Amino acid sequence: MAQEVVGLKAQLKEKENDIAALKKKLAQLEKSHTSALELRERVTPLTPLKAKAALCNEDIMRYSRQLLLPELGVKGQLNLSKTSVLVVGCGGLGCPLAQYLAAAGIGRLGLLDYDEVELSNLHRQVLHGEENQGQAKALSAANAVRRLNSTVECVPYHLQLSPENALQLIQQYPASQSSAYIYNVPTRYLVNDACVLSGKPLVSASALRMDGQLTVYNYCGGPCYRCLYPVPPPPETVTNCSDGGVLGVVPGIMGCFQALEVLKIASGQRSSCSQQLVMFDAQDARFRSIKLRPKQASCAVCGENPIVTRLVDYETFCGSAATDKCRRLNLLPRDQRITVQDYKSIMDKAEPHLLLDVRPLVEVDICHLPISLNIPLSSLEERKSEHIQLLQERISQLKQQMAGDRHPPVYVICKMGNDSQTAVQVLEKLSGSEVDSISLKDICGGLMAWSRKIDPTFPQY
Amino acid sequence: MAASVAIQLEFGGGAELLFNGVKEHHVTLPSQTEPWDMKQLLVWIQRNLLKERPELFVQGDSVRPGILVLINDADWELMGELDYQLQDQDNIVFISTLHGG
Numbered sequence: 001m002a003q004e005v006v007g008l009k010a011q012l013k014e015k016e017n018d019i020a021a022l023k024k025k026l027a028q029l030e031k032s033h034t035s036a037l038e039l040r041e042r043v044t045p046l047t048p049l050k051a052k053a054a055l056c057n058e059d060i061m062r063y064s065r066q067l068l069l070p071e072l073g074v075k076g077q078l079n080l081s082k083t084s085v086l087v088v089g090c091g092g093l094g095c096p097l098a099q100y101l102a103a104a105g106i107g108r109l110g111l112l113d114y115d116e117v118e119l120s121n122l123h124r125q126v127l128h129g130e131e132n133q134g135q136a137k138a139l140s141a142a143n144a145v146r147r148l149n150s151t152v153e154c155v156p157y158h159l160q161l162s163p164e165n166a167l168q169l170i171q172q173y174p175a176s177q178s179s180a181y182i183y184n185v186p187t188r189y190l191v192n193d194a195c196v197l198s199g200k201p202l203v204s205a206s207a208l209r210m211d212g213q214l215t216v217y218n219y220c221g222g223p224c225y226r227c228l229y230p231v232p233p234p235p236e237t238v239t240n241c242s243d244g245g246v247l248g249v250v251p252g253i254m255g256c257f258q259a260l261e262v263l264k265i266a267s268g269q270r271s272s273c274s275q276q277l278v279m280f281d282a283q284d285a286r287f288r289s290i291k292l293r294p295k296q297a298s299c300a301v302c303g304e305n306p307i308v309t310r311l312v313d314y315e316t317f318c319g320s321a322a323t324d325k326c327r328r329l330n331l332l333p334r335d336q337r338i339t340v341q342d343y344k345s346i347m348d349k350a351e352p353h354l355l356l357d358v359r360p361l362v363e364v365d366i367c368h369l370p371i372s373l374n375i376p377l378s379s380l381e382e383r384k385s386e387h388i389q390l391l392q393e394r395i396s397q398l399k400q401q402m403a404g405d406r407h408p409p410v411y412v413i414c415k416m417g418n419d420s421q422t423a424v425q426v427l428e429k430l431s432g433s434e435v436d437s438i439s440l441k442d443i444c445g446g447l448m449a450w451s452r453k454i455d456p457t458f459p460q461y
Numbered sequence: 462m463a464a465s466v467a468i469q470l471e472f473g474g475g476a477e478l479l480f481n482g483v484k485e486h487h488v489t490l491p492s493q494t495e496p497w498d499m500k501q502l503l504v505w506i507q508r509n510l511l512k513e514r515p516e517l518f519v520q521g522d523s524v525r526p527g528i529l530v531l532i533n534d535a536d537w538e539l540m541g542e543l544d545y546q547l548q549d550q551d552n553i554v555f556i557s558t559l560h561g562g
């Protein structure tokens with residue numbers, strides 16, 4: 001009898017445990033199911049963020065290690081949960097930024113990006129995975145962030161920020177906000193002006209090659225982006241990541257730094273980066289902070305007599321298009337350019353010619369066509385004597401293979417078909433003086449067009 | 462005659478690429494009747510250090526938009542910009558602003 005009681009009690013206990021486990025599983029499923037992420041293609045009103053009165057036990061457990069910091073504490077944690085942050089760009093900076101904001105328990109995260117995930121993003125955009133290729137970056141980032149902390153409300157936006165939608169969007173992120181990986185100059189001015197007009201701080205960072213920079217604009221009476229840069233840089237002086245390259249961890253460090261400043265502002269501490277430029281030199285492993293000029297009375301948007309009182313056309317203002325995509329130059333007349341198909345047939349017919357690759361050596365090391373001669377554009381521009389000599393030798397060899405006194409044909413190639421045109425213009429001046437007369441043409445679209453249209457096994461980079 | 466001025470020049474954020482990738486330059490500006498100012502320094506840099514494509518560094522008699530100039534770790538706007546008179550051992554930094562991410 002007593003034994004039977006003990007047995008039944010044990011069975012009952014086991015069933016109770018099963019029931020508890022099933023209930024927990026159901027609750028988790030329901031939680032993830034009810035908040036299916038909706039990718040927004042335009043700006044629509046959001047419901048106000050619900051303010052938490054107190055932390056629940058799960059919150060206390062999750063955030064315990066940061067709650068112990070007197071700088072944050074329960075008050076700071078509650079402030080974070082009341083804050084909405086818009087992350088402009090889910091790239092190399094936006095990924096770690098969104099990740100740490102979500103991990104720390106920010107209330108709402110707007111994740112904006114117009115692009116899809118590509119293989120060449122993954123070395124630095126660490127929220128996305130191989131299986132997300134082709135997916136909208138905003139959605140991929142939102143899903144990754146939700147796996148990390150399902151209590152953070154994520155709003156993915158697959159749209160391009162424009163003067164028409166920027167204010168409406170930025171106004172929806174009320175408390176403290178807007179951090180940007182902003183990939184181009186017009187968008188930088190657009191986001192700055194929208195932040196000034198709606199009174200939000202802008203935690204802005206950038207990274208290129210082995211360098212990073214960070215400043216908090218329009219915060220606590222400090223300067224805005226326009227105070228520092230009233231005039232946009234000439235478009236030809238702007239290098240983006242696909243031209244200049246970037247080591248993935250560098251935007252990673254700067255994105256983490258942005259997260260830090262956003263968390264300080266959002267929790268009620270102060271950012272110390274207003275009117276400061278923080279520079280990171282990854283080569284020398286050195287951070288350096290520079291005191292910037294104060295808010296300028298003459299500033300066009302935040303000054304005493306602002307000229308910019310609504311958003312304007314930023315592409316015209318900056319003289320360049322607001323996409324990260326590469327610019328296409330047209331420096332040469334049509335008859336001085338050939339297509340990759342034309343060049344393929346010249347190769348197939350084994351017509352005597354010289355193929356001159358004008359990319360920098362670091363790119364030639366990545367990939368090149370086997371018969372090409374490499375002389376970087378910069379060497380041509382500087383008229384480096386050893387390179388001019390080398391070119392002359394190859395032209396002489398070519399002349400010996402050719403019948404008649406036709407000028408030997410030289411085809412110039414680069415990555416995208418911009419530098420090759422500049423190189424043709426430089427070589428035109430050398431032809432007939434510093435080297436024998438040659439007939440010059442450039443190959444439209446460069447090696448990337450070769451890879452797309454002629455030889456898919458040729459790598460894209 | 463003002464004495465010669467020894468200063469350190471630094472280029473960063475990609476601006477060093479206009480100077481053969483060299484970030485730090487220790488230079489001595491020769492003695493001249495007038496004291497050296499930033500305006501004269503820019504001319505001196507163009508003549509002595511900048512080898513190619515000056516349009517990527519200067520515009521008119523100042524630096525091109527998008528380059529920040531720092532004098533002893535402060536924005537040159539706080540120091541008088543082009544009129545700042547160089548002192549021996551000054552540290553002048555030229556930073557190109559970045560736009561990638």
Ligand SMILES: [Zn+2]
Nearest residue numbers: 224227299302
């Ligand atoms: Zn301003």
